[in-house]
Amino acid sequence: MGVIDRKEREKVEMKRQILDAARSLFLEQGFEKTSIRNIAEVIEYSAGTIYLYFKDKNEILFALHVEAFSVLMQAMQAGIMGETDPFERLISLGKYYLKYAFENPELYDLMFVMTAPMESLECREEIWCDGERAFETLKLVVGDCMKAGYFEEAENETISVMMWSLVHGLATLHLRRRTMIFPVVKRIKLMEDAYGQFIEILKTYKK
Amino acid sequence: MGVIDRKEREKVEMKRQILDAARSLFLEQGFEKTSIRNIAEVIEYSAGTIYLYFKDKNEILFALHVEAFSVLMQAMQAGIMGETDPFERLISLGKYYLKYAFENPELYDLMFVMTAPMESLECREEIWCDGERAFETLKLVVGDCMKAGYFEEAENETISVMMWSLVHGLATLHLRRRTMIFPVVKRIKLMEDAYGQFIEILKTYKK
DNA sequence: TGCTTTTCTGAACACTGTTCATTATATATG
DNA sequence: CATATATAATGAACAGTGTTCAGAAAAGCA
Numbered sequence: 391m392g393v394i395d396r397k398e399r400e401k402v403e404m405k406r407q408i409l410d411a412a413r414s415l416f417l418e419q420g421f422e423k424t425s426i427r428n429i430a431e432v433i434e435y436s437a438g439t440i441y442l443y444f445k446d447k448n449e450i451l452f453a454l455h456v457e458a459f460s461v462l463m464q465a466m467q468a469g470i471m472g473e474t475d476p477f478e479r480l481i482s483l484g485k486y487y488l489k490y491a492f493e494n495p496e497l498y499d500l501m502f503v504m505t506a507p508m509e510s511l512e513c514r515e516e517i518w519c520d521g522e523r524a525f526e527t528l529k530l531v532v533g534d535c536m537k538a539g540y541f542e543e544a545e546n547e548t549i550s551v552m553m554w555s556l557v558h559g560l561a562t563l564h565l566r567r568r569t570m571i572f573p574v575v576k577r578i579k580l581m582e583d584a585y586g587q588f589i590e591i592l593k594t595y596k597k
Numbered sequence: 598m599g600v601i602d603r604k605e606r607e608k609v610e611m612k613r614q615i616l617d618a619a620r621s622l623f624l625e626q627g628f629e630k631t632s633i634r635n636i637a638e639v640i641e642y643s644a645g646t647i648y649l650y651f652k653d654k655n656e657i658l659f660a661l662h663v664e665a666f667s668v669l670m671q672a673m674q675a676g677i678m679g680e681t682d683p684f685e686r687l688i689s690l691g692k693y694y695l696k697y698a699f700e701n702p703e704l705y706d707l708m709f710v711m712t713a714p715m716e717s718l719e720c721r722e723e724i725w726c727d728g729e730r731a732f733e734t735l736k737l738v739v740g741d742c743m744k745a746g747y748f749e750e751a752e753n754e755t756i757s758v759m760m761w762s763l764v765h766g767l768a769t770l771h772l773r774r775r776t777m778i779f780p781v782v783k784r785i786k787l788m789e790d791a792y793g794q795f796i797e798i799l800k801t802y803k804k
Numbered sequence: 805t806g807c808t809t810t811t812c813t814g815a816a817c818a819c820t821g822t823t824c825a826t827t828a829t830a831t832a833t834g
Numbered sequence: 835c836a837t838a839t840a841t842a843a844t845g846a847a848c849a850g851t852g853t854t855c856a857g858a859a860a861a862g863c864a
Contacts, residue, residue: 397841420712422629425820436844438823447821503710503773522778544794551770552763552791559766560758566710571729584758587751595798600862604810632851643813645854654852 405443407433409457412450417496421451421506448506458497459520465490466527476534481589483531484557488585491561492578499565502558528554541595556588612650614640616664619657624703628658628713655713665704666727672697673734683741688796690738691764695792698768699785706772709765735761748802763795 411432415424426447430437444450469486473479491498501521529550535541541549560581563569569577618639622631633654637644651657676693680686698705708728736757742748748756767788770776776784 426822427820437821438845439843441822442842502775503769505773518775518777521775525778544797545790547787548790548794551767551787552795555766555770555788555791556759556763556795557766558770559762559764562710562769563758563762563765566712568709568725568728570725571732580754580758581762583752583755584762587755588759588763590751591798591802594802633853634851644852645814646812648853649811 401443405453408440408443408450409453413454416451416454416500420496421500421504451500451504451506454497455500456520458494458501459524461494461497462487462490462501463524463527466524470527470531476531476538477540477593480531480535480553483528484553484585484589487557488561488581491557491565492581495565498561503562503565525550525554557585560584608650612660615647615650615657616660620661620664623658623661623707627703628707628711658707658711658713661704662707663727665701665708666731668701668704669694669697669708670731670734673731677734677738683738683745684747684800687738687742687760690735691760691792691796694764695768695788698764698772699788702772705768710769710772732757732761764792767791 408429411429412424415428415432426440427437429450430440440450444453465486466483469482469484470479473482529546532541532546532550532553536544536546536549564577564581569580572580615636618636619631622635622639633647634644636657637647647657651660672693673690676689676691677686680689736753739748739753739757739760743751743753743756771784771788776787779787
């Protein structure tokens with residue numbers, strides 16, 4: 391039966407259309423301010439049709455969430471591949487993470503700040519596996535640094551959480567407009583400088 | 598005319614009632630899920646009445662915002678007052694900041710994560726003055742540390758942004774449920790350990 | 805008391821996410 | 835090809851949202 395194959399393809403294609411429309415609207419005007427009817431209008435279907443492909447609005451968000459993570463993971467891999475020294479890799483990993491956050495602000499928001507996708511999935515531990523995989527990548531790099539003599543008397547997980555928090559803090563302070571107190575042209579530079587300063591301090595810790 | 602004095606008092610009292618009801622509802626079920634009608638129901642007035650005291654829903658949020666900051670400022674002052682050595686003050690400041698965030702998760706969210714209060718005020722630079730004051734406090738303490746020989750060849754603002762990002766990152770990763778990947782009982786401890794680790798590293802940087 | 809000003813209400817508007825009976829289309833069978 | 839069946843799409847309906855505003859109620863003043 392080639393028919394059901396085609397139907398399957400059409401279903402996938404329709405999901406794609408919905409996701410593309412939803413992403414563009416979410417990124418443009420935010421999740422809350424985008425209505426199902428808005429999405430339906432873009433793809434030229436009625437609002438009810440959306441519900442034949444996605445259970446609810448949150449499920450659309452979650453699908454975009456998964457996609458966004460795969461892009462972040464690629465960015466992080468790029469950060470790792472560019473360097474051979476473990477510590478340089480860690481530095482580069484953070485840089486690429488920040489770069490991703492600043493270049494994809496709404497997607498970063500969706501992955502690491504929004505509460506909706508976390509609550510839509512009933513908060514089971516294994517759910518946020520995309521996030522976990524990204525964190526495992528960080529831990530791997532930190533582990534290599536430790537083997538190379540860095541952070542000797544520290545715990546891998548503690549160091550990793552510290553690193554993650556630092557870059558996540560930089561990203562979210564900016565994305566959520568709390569850097570308004572700084573001149574507009576200096577904002578991103580200040581965030582990057584702070585990261586650079588952190589790295590400087592980390593280096594002296596090697597001993 | 599004692600009458601208009603009383604009327605003024607009644608107006609203030611009414612605003613108080615609305616804010617108290619709104620805070621309790623916001624903290625309980627979140628900003629988005631709380632409706633003006635919900636608030637009106639609690640204070641036993643019609644929904645329209647709310648609009649005689651606040652321009653819109655965002656203005657209620659902003660009023661709570663101001664209150665929450667005054668509490669944070671007190672917490673930070675407490676952190677400073679407890680220590681005399683500048684570096685110990687900095688450590689303590691961060692601890693009290695984190696403590697505030699973990700003990701008042703929804704208020705912290707409102708102050709440092711939510712976008713609504715930032716956008717309700719048209720993004721003018723001078724608007725987020727409460728946040729600026731808190732940051733100035735941090736810069737003051739960092740300045741004292743520098744005078745005492747810490748962070749010698751660094752810039753005050755850079756160091757301050759780094760400190761702020763670190764604690765803010767720790768706070769928000771937890772508040773926005775991204776620590777789901779860790780066992781529930783270890784989550785807060787992990788955040789505190791990461792902060793402790795950061796302080797350890799900072800100490801070695803003194804030199 | 806009447807008159808004015810202030811305060812409050814509740815209906816209305818245009819919107820939201822979501823459901824579901826009805827209709828239209830596409831596939832499979834006789 | 836015609837008919838029966840399965841699938842897909844619709845659009846009205848529901849209960850909710852923030853917000854506005856004409857009119858009712860209450861309070862202040864003469």
